[in-house]
Every structure is written in C-alpha cells, then in structure tokens.
Amino acid sequence: MIYKWRRLGENSLFLAPSIILTLILGIYPLFWMLRYMFYDYAGYGEALFVGLDNFRRLLRDGLFWESVRNTFVFAGGKLLLTLPLSLLLAVILNGKLRGSNLLRGIYFMPTVISTAVISVVFYNIFNSYNGMVNTVLMKLHLVSQPIDWLGPKHAMLTVIIVAVWGAVGNYMLLFLAGLQSIPQDLYESAAIDGANAGRRFWNITLPMLAPVAQMVIMLAIIASLKGYESIMVITEGGPIGKTEVMYLYLYKLLFPVSTGSPVAQQLGYGSAVGFASALIVGAVTGLYFFFSRKMNKVY
C-alpha cells in the first residue's frame, strides 16, 4: 500500500511541472477566448456581455474578409511555388549526386535563421530605390526602371517570395525523408522490366511518396495560413492593406500599440476574430484531409 502511494507521488512529482504549465498557459487561454468572444471588452474597464454581437460585426467587417482573401492569395501563391520546387529538389538530391550533402545543407539553411531577422534584411534588399534586388536586375538589364517591390502592386508578390525562400528547404527535407523510405528493389525490378526514369517516377515514386506527401502538404497548408511574422516585419500588412492577412489583423486588434496601428484595442471582438480564423484554418485542413484521403493508401 505504501509502495503504491509512493509510486503515485513520484509520478505526480514528475508530471506536475508539465501539467501545471500546460493548464495555466496552454488551456486556460483557450477558455479565456471562448468566454470573451461574447463580451464587449477593451482590455481595461468592464466587460459587457453582448451575446453574438461580435459575430454579427464579424460578418459585416470588410477588413476581416479582405484579410481572409489575402490569406488565401498568400498561402496559395506560397504553396504553388514551394511544394513543386521542394519536391523537385528532393527528387534530384535523392539520386547519386556529387555535392549532394553540401547542397542539402545550403537549401535547409533558411530554416535555422530567424524569420524576423531575415525579413528585416529582405525589407532592405527589396527597397525600391537602393535595394539590391533592383540594383542587380538593372545591372543585368532585365529592367530599365526600379520596381516598387513594396508598393501596392507588388507587395504581395514580395512577401510570397520571402515566404518561399524560408520554406523550400524545410519541405525538401521532409520529402527527402519520404523518398528515402521507398524500398530500392522496387526501382530495380522496374528497371529490369524496362521502365524508364519518367515511368519509374510516375508509377513508383509518386504513389509510394503519397502518404508522406499528404502529411507534408497538410503541414504546409496550416503553416502558410497561419504565418504572419515576416509580413508583419516587411510590410506591416500595408500598403493600403494589400498584404493584411487574417492572423496579422487579429494581432493588431489585440496589440495595436506595437504595430503603431490606429485601431483601438478590442479583446472581445479580437477573440471572435481569433475563433473564426482558427475555424477557417480548421475547415481548410479538414477539407484537404477529406479530398486527399486516397493518398493514404499505398499499394
């Protein structure tokens, strides 16, 4: 009996820090949000219960829906460039290749660098009048006029380029891990049967990679719908809201001071926006999971 109590005590002691931290800093904040999305609460003073008013306001909030649209443009552009590029790199580097390790190291490097810091660098090199990108393009005579990379027309493209730069190496590595788990004898027997490289890619590599790819693509979708750090540093959502994404809009409602945004702090409404945003990400993930479920089967 004493032995049993002692075991229980030891278990509790070892789990206590983890459980306490998770409860207080992980779970409590979720309930905080679920509560305040029904209140009109500015962060100081009294919180006023308003029922579903925050959600009614959300439906009519043009800025929010604009940010949702931007989020999908951003995520779509990023994924369309990142996924094929990283898969291509992974397939090439999976073959016998001299210098393959060095190249892997280089492509993966962006992943170890702080997004905020490298965004400061990108902000400077994309500057229209003295940025290095324009200097290089003009020296190569590819453009005659400096391009306004951070202006309303190209800002979205610029933040997508930065996002792709930071993500390709990561997904390349995940694809590479998947490729290396494909048994080699499949390729050998296919080669004996006379299948060429293209056929081997379509009939062996792609189907065998599908389950890994399903997970990798899902992680990529979630990450690109949620990412706002680099946009915050490069454009702060501007110019004229052209790069305002969902989670950045949410951040500005909760901490307007740090972005210098003129919006008033609105924690109640912010909670509703946070809930809706999480719901949108969840819905997209769910839809993707439903339509990609075939990828899970390997045969």
Next chain:
Amino acid sequence: MNEHVISKQPAGRAQTAPRPSGHAGRIAVRTVMWLFLLATALLTLFPLLMTLTGSLKTGAEMMTGGSLLPAKLQFANYAEAWKQANFARYTWNSAFMSVMVTVGTLLVASMAAYVVDRRDFPGKRIYVTVQASMMFISVGAIVLRPQFDLMVALHLNTTLWGVILILVSAHSSTFFMLQGFFKAIPRELDEAAMVDGSGFIRTFFRIILPLLTPGLGVAGLFAFRHSWNEYILPLVFTMTNPKLQTLTVGLANLRYGSSAAMQIHLMMAGACLSILPMLLAYILANKTFIQVTAGSVKG
C-alpha cells in the same frame, strides 16, 4: 514484388538503370539540372551574402545602392552596432532567454516523458492526448493576451521570466521527441538501479538522464533555435520595456527609429550578429539538424 525484403542497398542511392538513349541527351539533362541546382543555391545564399557585404559597407554606400561589394571594409560597423545600437544588451537578453528556455524545456519535458514511458497511471491517455493536441490547436495571437495578463498579475512582465515560462509551457513537441529516445533505453537499467537501492528520482537524474545525452542534445538544439528566433512573444513583452528586447525585436525595431534610413549598415551588422551564432551551431551540427526535422516544421 515483395515489399518485405529489406533493401541491401544503402538508402539514398537511387535509380541506376542503364539508359541506352543518346549520350548527348544525357549531358544536356545533367547540365540543365546542375544549372537549376546552382541557381537555387545562389538564390538561397543571396540574402545572406547581401547581409554580410552590407554589414561591411558605409551608410552612404547602402543609401545609394551601388555595387555588390563594399569599397572598403567597414569593420567599425560591428563595434558601432554592438555599442551604439545596443546589440550587446540584445545579445545578452537573447542568450539568457534561450538558455533558460532550453534548460527549462528539457527538464520539464524529460521528467514527464520518463514517467509516461516507464509507468502507468490514471489519466495517462488524457495527458498524452492533450499534449498532442497542444501541437495543433492554434488561435494565433489570441492566447498571447491572457498569457500576458497572467504574467502582469504575477509581476513577471518586468523581466524576461514571463517569456521564458510561456515558451517552456509549449514543450509538447520536445516531450514526444524525448519519449522516443526513452524507448531506446532498456528498462532493465532502471530496475537494476532500483534493486541496488537507488530511489526513483536518483535513478532518473544519475542513471537515465546521462544515458539520454544524445537525445537531450538534439532536443536542446531545437528548443534553443526556437527560442533564439522567437519574435512575437518578446515583442509583446518588451513594448513598454526596451531594456528587455532580444536580438530579433531590437533589430526589427531599428526600422522604426527616426534615423532608420541612415542606419541600414548598422542593421546589417546587427543582422549578422544575430544570425551568426545560429548559423555556426547549424554548420557544426548540420547532420543533426538535417536528420531530425520531424516535429519542428516552420515555413
């Protein structure tokens, strides 16, 4: 085909089918492939090269754009950034925060992972499920608000300890990683130690943890990278307390400075100062970073 046959060939060696087609065609394919690989590598390195050369230019050179390489190497930029732009302080804050987060995360996660791996207790499945869902539930900046208010209530917002606690509370991915490493340590070792009269706590700290060193190293590297690169959290906590700013925050804030335009060369020197430690760690531990990427998806 038989999928259960273990491939005799080392992983990563792929399709080596003899191709009867033209020699010239193969050379053309190889050339295109290498051009693509090198172009991608160059684009990946471009912003880093710009940071390095930019950090060695004068402010005037940065302002006019101009050449890729500095006319004369300005090593004084580093001294100026270190002293004037306060990078000494930022570096200290970053280092302090990252070391504390790493130690804290490893301790909390390894204790929990040990108990979960070695023992049964009521609620074990609930605990594991909650930890797993903590990795996926995300409502963006919204959880920051209650976390911030909690730290204010505890008077931890005037030091970096608030940020440290919050970062340690997000230890679920480290927990799962370490649990995997614990599985590899035979249970007989714990039992033998217990038979020799070593208590539970003593066995853990004296016998098991030392055996876990490789696993702790990998997990620690990831925890360190994560906290060193963290931006939003320290930004929120240092809004009213610039003395606590970390490298990421301090650097990004230089953009808003009144004379920011004059300080691009200092920003680049600062960016180098904040990127270099991670880059060095990466080059030294390249293999580790590349092999263990699961559970640390960024992008």
